[in-house]
Amino acid sequence: MITLHDMTLSGNCHKVRLLLNMLALPYQIQPVNLGGGEQHSPEYLQRNPFGQVPVLDDNGFTIRDSQAILVYLAKRYGGVPWWPDDAYHLAQIAAWLSTAANEIANGPALLRVHHKFGRDIDLARAQQTADKVLGIIDRHLQSQDWLVGDTVSIADIAVYPYLALAPEGGITIGEYTNIIAWFQRIRALPGYVAMPGMWQVQIN
Amino acid sequence: MITLHDMTLSGNCHKVRLLLNMLALPYQIQPVNLGGGEQHSPEYLQRNPFGQVPVLDDNGFTIRDSQAILVYLAKRYGGVPWWPDDAYHLAQIAAWLSTAANEIANGPALLRVHHKFGRDIDLARAQQTADKVLGIIDRHLQSQDWLVGDTVSIADIAVYPYLALAPEGGITIGEYTNIIAWFQRIRALPGYVAMPGMWQVQIN
Secondary structure: OEEEEEOOOOHHHHHHHHHHHHOOOOEEEEEOOOOOOHHHOHHHHHHOOOOOOOEEEEOOEEEEOHHHHHHHHHHHHHHHHHOOOOHHHHHHHHHHHHHHHHHHHHOHHHHHHHHHHOOOOOHHHHHHHHHHHHHHHHHHOOOOOOOOOOOOOHHHHHHHHHHHOHHHHOOOHHHOHHHHHHHHHHHOOOOOOOOOOOOOOOOO | OEEEEEOOOOHHHHHHHHHHHHOOOOEEEEEOOOOOOHHHOHHHHHHOOOOOOOEEEEOOEEEEOHHHHHHHHHHHHHHHHHOOOOHHHHHHHHHHHHHHHHHHHHOHHHHHHHHHHOOOOOHHHHHHHHHHHHHHHHHHOOOOOOOOOOOOOHHHHHHHHHHHOHHHHOOOHHHOHHHHHHHHHHHOOOOOOOOOOOOOOOOO
């Protein structure tokens, strides 16, 4: 059985929930009480010494880090469409996983942590990081439907949640029209699940 | 022919030089003049819209991001020892690639950029990030020789340079005895190359 150590409002957890649902894999949720500090308990640190969600447990195989969990699920259960065998293709996916781990975590995701949860951050730097990465992604999506190749990959899944949640970080995501069009493509995928706070289509 | 768009003092470039040498792959260096702003030129941004080194070009296939380049080289040229086929094994490697892209970049690497190159940073936060990640890695290496499994992988290569360069960021790396022992194992690998500023064994 797959168990996801999860926090409902975490975009990193949402990445994993998205792929689990798109792959139609059965799983159970184990909520982690971040407000109560459960992530710092000795038992949780055994699972993930970084004290973060998500953690995936697949029959005793424990994996930390949302990007790594996507790699695991894609390779183990996704088949070639989700885990291509070509080195160049894989490397392009890996580049976006790095972007998700760094610029997106320290740009849009950090701004959301500040605006939604009140954490003290270097606001100017997070805003600068967010502006840069959103601009790059929007230009990238001008000429292609998906971040890598001609189909959805874990690159899209890793990048999507904190962009769709960007309004909660005070970002006017609607300005990035290619990103918005890509949101619609992701939302049309079988198994797509939303979470509260995600950018919604404006119905006029 | 493989071309590495490179900057000598970049730890991210060093990751790639390490793996190229360990795989005994012929390559040529194309220096990027970061001081002169070459990374912001339209021609360079075509290669990498993030305006960063390294970029690898392998016969016209262009790859940005040091972690992604390691994935490419390991999968394309490394064989199973460098690119295992097992999903759990790959996921553990991917988790450390995320750590390299985030905590190591924003901890030890950022402290070095401040101390060595004078960039203004949030010093307290970078120090806190560095302390946490170095502690986690040191404890992890207490019971195992390599970051993942029982042999060197691109996880070690991705994490090594900015830890070995940590003294240039004002970090007393010698306190982390398991990391120091791991340094020695990496340095004993065929094809290992050093760079200036890396932690040296103290000969008494």
